[in-house]
Structure formats: structure tokens, C-alpha cells
């Protein structure tokens with residue numbers, strides 16, 4: 316299991332130091348939650364902040380766009396140093412055009428589905444995707460409870476991808492911790508985002524190792 320700590324739960328006054336800390340603690344990817352106050356009822360940070368924190372690690376930046384018009388901003392996030400850009404199928408941008416734009420910058424594209432969106436929504440795009448992110452909370456805030464009833468969607472997408480894109484990664488985001496990660500692992504999840512579980516502890520290194528140890 317790959318662990319992608321969400322910087323949403325980090326100390327925003329010291330994001331560079333927080334990144335160095337979780338890099339050393341064994342994070343596989345850095346998950347960066349971009350919110351515009353329109354697609355979701357919260358505002359975080361944008362491309363300039365991502366650019367500023369990019370030099371603090373060599374680990375991949377997994378940028379999760381919770382914004383209404385992702386297509387308009389792909390170039391900014393690609394140039395800021397994103398390695399993966401995921402955006403919501405429920406956004407106002409054309410999904411295929413947005414995927415193609417992400418790929419045109421050499422960045423890996425991913426589609427995200429909110430809890431009310433069925434797995435089938437991503438099927439037409441699977442062959443062009445690096446990742447599908449299945450939300451296990453309503454997007455907008457850290458610290459919410461894991462929705463286990465989203466896991467059947469992981470299995471459906473995995474099954475469908477077997478023929479068209481067997482290397483597709485499935486990520487889940489929201490409420491992942493020691494009590495929930497095993498269910499995600501058993502459903503076939505490849506990458507778990509974890510905000511609270513990694514940052515709201517005294518020992519992120521121990522937190523990441525325990526999460527990984529529960530997946531076997």
C-alpha cells in the first residue's frame with residue numbers, strides 16, 4: 316500500500332518543514348488538496364503555494380483539484396511541479412479535454428468521484444488515466460468518518476480496468492486510519508490518502524509504518 320499524507324492537516328505556517336518531516340517518515344506521495352470555495356465549501360491553496368513547496372522533496376506531488384473549472388488551471392499546476400493531477404468528474408470542465416491537457420504536459424491524469432457518483436462514471440476514460448480516486452468522505456474537509464460503502468466502487472473499477480488498463484491505480488481519500496485501512500487494502504486499493512492519521516500524531520513515522528503494516 317502506498318501512503319499519501321494530505322498536507323491539508325499539516326501546519327500551513329511551516330509547510331516546507333512539514334514536507335521534509337513526512338518525506339523522512341516514509342510518505343510515498345505528497346497529497347495536495349486544492350479547494351476553490353465554489354466546488355467545495357472551503358478554500359485552501361493554489362499553484363503558487365505548490366510551486367513554493369516543490370523544492371522540499373523529490374517525492375511525487377499528487378495534486379487533488381476540488382475546483383469548478385480544472386481545465387483552466389491545468390497549465391499552472393503542471394508548471395508548479397505536479398506529478399499527478401486528479402480532478403472531479405462532477406466539475407464543469409470537459410473530462411476528456413482535461414485529461415488530454417494534463418497528459419500534454421507530461422503529468423499523470425486522474426479522475427475523482429464523490430460519494431454520490433457511481434463507478435460507471437469513469438469507465439469511458441479508464442484507458443487514458445493513471446489513477447482513479449474514489450472519495451470515502453464528501454470532499455471539503457479533513458477529519459471526517461470513512462464511508463466503507465464506497466469500497467464496492469473500488470472493486471467495480473478494478474474489474475473494469477483489468478482489460479483496458481491493468482496498471483490503473485486506485486486511490487481512496489477520507490477517513491483513512493488504523494481502523495479503516497485494512498478494508499481499503501482488501502478491496503484492492505493501491506494508494507491511501509491520510510491527513511489526520513499522519514499529521515495529528517506525535518510520530519508520523521510510526522503512523523505511516525503502522526498503516527502499511529496493517530495491509531497484508
Ligand code: DX5
Nearest residue numbers: 321454455457458490510511
Ligand atoms: C478532503 C480531502 C482529503 C482530506 C483527508 O476533501 O480531499 O484529502 O485531507 O483528510 P483525513 O485523512 O483527515 O480524512
Ligand code: ZN
Nearest residue numbers: 348379488508
Ligand atoms: Zn484529497
